[in-house]
Amino acid sequence: MSQFMLLLYDDPTTWAKVSPEDMQKAIEKYRAWTTKPFTRDSKRLADDPGRVIRSQGGRPRATDGPYSETKEVLGGYYTIEAANYDEAVKLALDHPHLEYGGTIEVRQLWGS
Amino acid sequence: MGVVTGSSGTEPLLEHLFRHQAGRMVARLTRLLGPAHVGLAEDTVQEAMVRALQTWPYQGVPQNAAGWLFRVAHNIAIDVVRRDRIFGEKTDHLIADLTRSSVVSPEDPGLDGQFRDDELRMIVMCCHPELSRDASVALSLKTIGGFSVREIARAFLAEEATIAQRLVRAKRQIRERHLTLDMPGGPDLTRRLDSVLDVIYLMFNEGYSAHEGESLIRQDLCLEALRLGRLVAASSIAAPRVHALVALMALQAARLPARVDEAGEVVLLDDQDRARWDQGLIGLGFHHFERSMVGEEVSAYHVQAAIAATHARATEPRSVDWPLILHLYDQLMAIEPTPVVALNRAVTVSKVRGPAEALALVEPLELDPTLDHYHLLLAVRGQLLLELARSAEAAACFRRALACACSEPERRFLQRRLAQCGAER
Numbered sequence: 001m002s003q004f005m006l007l008l009y010d011d012p013t014t015w016a017k018v019s020p021e022d023m024q025k026a027i028e029k030y031r032a033w034t035t036k037p038f039t040r041d042s043k044r045l046a047d048d049p050g051r052v053i054r055s056q057g058g059r060p061r062a063t064d065g066p067y068s069e070t071k072e073v074l075g076g077y078y079t080i081e082a083a084n085y086d087e088a089v090k091l092a093l094d095h096p097h098l099e100y101g102g103t104i105e106v107r108q109l110w111g112s
Numbered sequence: 113m114g115v116v117t118g119s120s121g122t123e124p125l126l127e128h129l130f131r132h133q134a135g136r137m138v139a140r141l142t143r144l145l146g147p148a149h150v151g152l153a154e155d156t157v158q159e160a161m162v163r164a165l166q167t168w169p170y171q172g173v174p175q176n177a178a179g180w181l182f183r184v185a186h187n188i189a190i191d192v193v194r195r196d197r198i199f200g201e202k203t204d205h206l207i208a209d210l211t212r213s214s215v216v217s218p219e220d221p222g223l224d225g226q227f228r229d230d231e232l233r234m235i236v237m238c239c240h241p242e243l244s245r246d247a248s249v250a251l252s253l254k255t256i257g258g259f260s261v262r263e264i265a266r267a268f269l270a271e272e273a274t275i276a277q278r279l280v281r282a283k284r285q286i287r288e289r290h291l292t293l294d295m296p297g298g299p300d301l302t303r304r305l306d307s308v309l310d311v312i313y314l315m316f317n318e319g320y321s322a323h324e325g326e327s328l329i330r331q332d333l334c335l336e337a338l339r340l341g342r343l344v345a346a347s348s349i350a351a352p353r354v355h356a357l358v359a360l361m362a363l364q365a366a367r368l369p370a371r372v373d374e375a376g377e378v379v380l381l382d383d384q385d386r387a388r389w390d391q392g393l394i395g396l397g398f399h400h401f402e403r404s405m406v407g408e409e410v411s412a413y414h415v416q417a418a419i420a421a422t423h424a425r426a427t428e429p430r431s432v433d434w435p436l437i438l439h440l441y442d443q444l445m446a447i448e449p450t451p452v453v454a455l456n457r458a459v460t461v462s463k464v465r466g467p468a469e470a471l472a473l474v475e476p477l478e479l480d481p482t483l484d485h486y487h488l489l490l491a492v493r494g495q496l497l498l499e500l501a502r503s504a505e506a507a508a509c510f511r512r513a514l515a516c517a518c519s520e521p522e523r524r525f526l527q528r529r530l531a532q533c534g535a536e537r
Binding site for chain 2: 012015016017018019020021022023024026027028030031033034042043044047075076078
């Protein structure tokens with residue numbers, strides 16, 4: 001078994017007008033997926049643009065992260081176990097994030 | 113490891129937790145921020161729920177989910193008050209109030225009374241006689257009900273933009289007319305309470321009357337009206353007619369599961385499977401019906417509740433006490449002589465004295481402008497003619513009814529009746 005990261009991107013404005021009832025339903029769906037046996041870890045990233053450190057002319061400089069400009073932000077990640085990319089994608093396909101308009105990037109962890 | 117272990121478990125969240133907590137939190141925050149800022153309270157609560165949605169899928173659901181939402185909503189409000197400075201010199205005072213309120217857990221049973229008081233004040237303000245009835249219904253559903261604009265629009269079969277506009281206008285009126293969350297008292301109380309009951313019953317009927325649209329959201333509307341009615345009934349402003357309204361709504365809501373069959377077809381009261389009536393709601397209805405009998409007051413709600421109770425008491429359609437129901441309709445006509453009441457009374461007359469006498473009462477109603485193009489009037493008339501074996505005339509009535517605006521299940525119902533007239537040859 002290899003390990004894969006699912007990077008979940010979403011547009012934070014998606015939920016502005018969703019009803020409390022539907023938000024609760026969405027949480028239940030996400031939760032049902034999260035507790036599946038192949039899930040190893042999951043974390044939410046803080047709600048801010050973050051910082052990016054780049055070296056400019058040999059001097060490292062920190063600036064606001066990429067998410068201050070773009071619509072879709074990296075919101076969180078899961079680590080799952082799967083035999084290969086095909087299986088990892090298959091497992092991610094029924095993630096409710098896709099139903100609610102989000103994007104999932106699937107990456108294998110090196111050497112796993 | 114985040115969610116896989118810990119408190120998230122597999123236990124589902126309490127049904128309607130978000131919707132109900134949204135209502136409570138909006139009521140609480142509006143009380144703290146002031147009625148002019150009800151929109152800010154709503155936005156704040158929405159934001160708190162979005163944060164739950166963003167974090168809980170990864171980190172798990174906190175043990176005290178309601179308390180978490182409550183605290184986060186308060187913290188967001190504190191940030192906004194501090195950042196936007198819209199409250200001027202009241203800012204520090206307000207932040208202190210919000211901070212004090214944020215540590216309160218909504219699940220503490222000792223504080224239930226406080227939350228009920230917030231909600232009660234909110235519903236009384238939302239139903240202020242200075243607002244239009246439509247606006248009051250929408251505003252109550254949006255603020256204390258925790259319904260979204262889209263859900264309200266779906267329940268009303270209206271455009272989202274129409275409902276959104278109605279809400280904007282209502283909130284502007286709250287600001288401009290300086291409506292407060294103060295509880296009415298003295299001579300004003302009767303008028304204000306009547307307005308609250310009107311709005312609650314309108315909300316209930318909106319959910320109850322049509323067979324069209326998404327049945328779940330309509331049922332939710334009925335149950336929300338019932339919840340609000342019970343909230344008022346349990347409060348210091350309760351009066352016998354409040355209990356009568358709660359009884360009426362509970363006894364009618366009890367029939368909801370039996371009004372549509374598995375194929376989604378309309379089932380009339382006489383044909384309903386009484387085993388499908390909700391016994392819990394019937395019990396609740398009778399409890400409030402008894403409490404409504406205290407004192408001398410006899411409101412239209414009392415009489416309507418008595419009619420619903422008479423139906424609920426009958427174990428089978430044959431044992432319905434129609435003479436008693438007719439007597440009650442006579443009473444209702446004395447209080448509320450509307451054409452719709454007259455039509456319902458005519459149906460009762462047909463049960464007691466036969467279709468010919470009922471038909472004589474229905475025919476003049478067709479001249480009433482408020483019942484023009486009312487499909488139920490034509491359906492009743494058609495039914496009476498059918499019972500009198502005047503099939504050709506009955507068929508004409510059902511055809512005219514089909515030409516009126518009505519829902520799909522009602523249309524199919526009318527078509528089945530029309531086929532009975534043998535007119536489809």
